[in-house]
Amino acid sequence: xxxxxxxxxxxYTKMVLRQSLLELMKSSPIEKITVKNICELADINRxxxxxxxSNPRALLEQIExxxxxxxxxxxxxxxxxxxxxxxxxxxxxxxIKCIEMNSDICKIILGEHGDHDYLKxxxxxxxxxxxxxxxxxxxxxxxxxxxxxxxxxxxxxxxxIQLWIQSGMVDPPEILASMIDKINSQGLKMFFDNKNENVTxxxxxxxxxxxxxxx
Amino acid sequence: xxxxxxxxxxxYTKMVLRQSLLELMKSSPIEKITVKNICELADINRxxxxxxxSNPRALLEQIExxxxxxxxxxxxxxxxxxxxxxxxxxxxxxxIKCIEMNSDICKIILGEHGDHDYLKxxxxxxxxxxxxxxxxxxxxxxxxxxxxxxxxxxxxxxxxIQLWIQSGMVDPPEILASMIDKINSQGLKMFFDNKNENVTxxxxxxxxxxxxxxx
DNA sequence: CCTCTTTCCGACAACGTGTTGATTATTGTA
DNA sequence: TACAATAATCAACACGTTGTCGGAAAGAGG
Numbered sequence: 001x002x003x004x005x006x007x008x009x010x011x012y013t014k015m016v017l018r019q020s021l022l023e024l025m026k027s028s029p030i031e032k033i034t035v036k037n038i039c040e041l042a043d044i045n046r047x048x049x050x051x052x053x054s055n056p057r058a059l060l061e062q063i064e065x066x067x068x069x070x071x072x073x074x075x076x077x078x079x080x081x082x083x084x085x086x087x088x089x090x091x092x093x094x095x096i097k098c099i100e101m102n103s104d105i106c107k108i109i110l111g112e113h114g115d116h117d118y119l120k121x122x123x124x125x126x127x128x129x130x131x132x133x134x135x136x137x138x139x140x141x142x143x144x145x146x147x148x149x150x151x152x153x154x155x156x157x158x159x160x161i162q163l164w165i166q167s168g169m170v171d172p173p174e175i176l177a178s179m180i181d182k183i184n185s186q187g188l189k190m191f192f193d194n195k196n197e198n199v200t201x202x203x204x205x206x207x208x209x210x211x212x213x214x215x
Numbered sequence: 216x217x218x219x220x221x222x223x224x225x226x227y228t229k230m231v232l233r234q235s236l237l238e239l240m241k242s243s244p245i246e247k248i249t250v251k252n253i254c255e256l257a258d259i260n261r262x263x264x265x266x267x268x269s270n271p272r273a274l275l276e277q278i279e280x281x282x283x284x285x286x287x288x289x290x291x292x293x294x295x296x297x298x299x300x301x302x303x304x305x306x307x308x309x310x311i312k313c314i315e316m317n318s319d320i321c322k323i324i325l326g327e328h329g330d331h332d333y334l335k336x337x338x339x340x341x342x343x344x345x346x347x348x349x350x351x352x353x354x355x356x357x358x359x360x361x362x363x364x365x366x367x368x369x370x371x372x373x374x375x376i377q378l379w380i381q382s383g384m385v386d387p388p389e390i391l392a393s394m395i396d397k398i399n400s401q402g403l404k405m406f407f408d409n410k411n412e413n414v415t416x417x418x419x420x421x422x423x424x425x426x427x428x429x430x
Numbered sequence: 431c432c433t434c435t436t437t438c439c440g441a442c443a444a445c446g447t448g449t450t451g452a453t454t455a456t457t458g459t460a
Numbered sequence: 461t462a463c464a465a466t467a468a469t470c471a472a473c474a475c476g477t478t479g480t481c482g483g484a485a486a487g488a489g490g
Contacts, residue, residue, distance in 0.1 A: 007457065009467055031246040034446060045469050050448065116331045144386065148375050148394060155374020156367040163366045171359065179363060186401055222488065224436055249477065260438050265479065 014052060016042040021059055022108050029113040030060055064118055067105060071098045071122055088184045091126050092177035096161065103169055110165050119158050127154045153184060229267060231257040236274055237323050244328040245275055279333055282320060286313045286337055304396040306341055311376065311388035318384055325380050334373050342369045368399060 020042040024033045033056050039046045053059045078094045099106045110119050131150055157180050164176055235257040239248045248271050254261045268274045293309045314321045325334050346365055372395050379391055 005458090007467070009456065013468080035448090036446060046447090047449080047470085048468055051467080054448095145390065145394070148378060148391065151378045152371040152375045152394065152398065155377075156371030159370020159373075160363055160367045162370075163363060175360065176363065179360070179367065183367065183398065220489095222436070224487065228437080250479090251477065261478090262439085262480080263437055266436085269479095 010052075013044055013048060016044060017049065017052070017059060018063055021056060022063070022105065025060075025108050025113050027113075030057060030115075060115070063105070064109060064115065067102060067109065068118075068121065070102070071095070072125060074098050075126065088126075088130065089177050089181040091130075092157070092180050093173050095122065095126060096164070096173035096176060099161070099165070100169060100173070107165060107169070110162065112166070119161060120154070123154050123158050123161070127157075153180075156180070156183065225267075228259055228263060231259060232264065232267070232274060233278055236271060236278070237320065240275075240323050240328050242328075245271060245330075275330070278320070279324060279330065282317060282324065283333075283336065285317070286310070287340060289313050290341065303341075303345065303399045304392050306345075307372070307392035307395050308388050310337065310341060311379070311391060314376070314380070315384060315388070322380060322384070325377065327381070334376060335369070338369050338373050338376070342372075368395075371395070371398065 017038060020038045021033065023041060024037055035046060035049050035056060038044075038056060038059070039049050053062070075091070075094060075098065078090065099110070108114060127150060131146075135146075160176055160180065164171055232253060235253045236248065238256060239252055250261060250264050250271060253259075253271060253274070254264050268277070290306070290309060290313065293305065314325070323329060342365060346361075350361075375391055375395060379386055
């Protein structure tokens with residue numbers, strides 16, 4: 001209803017501004033891109049830019065949020081409880097396929113000059129669900145060690161996905177997914193069996209020591 | 216010999232400029248820090264800045280390189296072949312202790328507004344040695360899967376160390392080291408035993424497919 | 431004490447920013 | 461088709477940062 005009444009001129013302006021920013025981001029980071037740069041490439045008056053966005057970063061955030069919502073919607077369709085308790089395999093595949101489908105934008109946004117924390121946002125979107133599910137269903141402890149462990153897994157996954165993107169997205173997603181999934185499940189076994197109590201105890205002792213220290 | 220003849224004035228100027236930049240980086244990223252900002256805080260004439268550095272980034276790189284060389288020197292003292300074949304535990308401890316010793320600078324450089332790739336440089340410095348050692352001594356394959364695996368491990372380690380820094384460097388380094396080390400060794404077993412031939416084969420098949428594709 | 435070096439100071443043109451008001455062009459609709 | 465509303469254009473503005481001068485002042489080191 002309401003979204004149909006958008007003026008064609010506005011639609012066009014926003015479109016070329018987006019395209020131009022993405023084009024510029026292929027060769028330089030967002031910090032070095034000026035409003036003037038974007039407008040010259042888009043052949044849009046500089047004043048017109050300011051009537052839509054306050055600065056280049058705001059424009060980028062618009063693009064990122066739109067893509068993020070797309071990915072989120074697709075993920076939500078696949079993230080059932082069954083998948084969560086069985087393993088991360090399906091989900092990793094799904095995330096990677098989402099990225100593959102939007103490869104033109106993703107190569108830029110998640111690439112060399114892209115936002116370093118953006119992929120983190122996407123992957124953590126998934127891992128937060130995982131974490132909750134595991135803590136409830138598998139009676140995993142919700143302590144500092146667990147936090148470190150989840151951080152390791154998600155950071156590792158992000159790194160691998162980034163490498164995959166940087167090498168042109170040609171390798172099959174199954175390879176990444178199977179590797180991440182194996183480290184996931186192996187890691188879980190490794191960290192939350194009864195042989196590791198001592199590690200947590202050491203952690204707690206050190207913490208108490210810190211609290212008790214003077215100054 | 217030659218390094219002793221540095222003018223006291225130069226020494227002072229560089230020192231206050233460094234301190235000022237680091238102070239400013241506590242509250243804002245390097246991109247938003249101007250030469251004027253630094254010089255006003257340092258109470259140094261703006262022109263004088265340009266006679267030492269070309270821009271704020273160049274000053275930051277100086278600071279980073281100096282610290283990097285310190286860390287590298289310390290690491291080299293501990294990185295013997297014995298350590299490399301036995302495991303990553305000692306080395307992780309050593310890296311973390313290095314960071315702890317320079318915590319004032321590291322908290323800023325490796326922290327929220329710091330260089331995201333800098334910690335990567337440090338950790339990879341170590342992992343490259345590891346990789347070589349493993350490939351030679353343990354007859355690990357040097358293929359794409361291995362590259363992905365090493366990337367997972369180093370990214371994961373970086374993530375954990377970052378979390379440790381962000382939460383104030385209070386947790387004992389042993390916790391991190393033991394976790395990273397376990398995932399390391401478990402992961403190695405998992406990936407390079409004879410049960411995983413099929414994964415590599417799949418990867419190779421896909422690659423050939425890509426090369427053969429017409430476009 | 432004297433010379434050499436560094437820093438300071440004021441000035442400069444160049445550039446991007448964000449905003450303004452007046453003008454022109456395009457749109458959706460009556 | 462004609463009209464009113466809306467959007468884009470254009471020129472101009474004050475402002476702040478940049479990088480670079482040449483000359484004056486201050487400090488270093490021998």
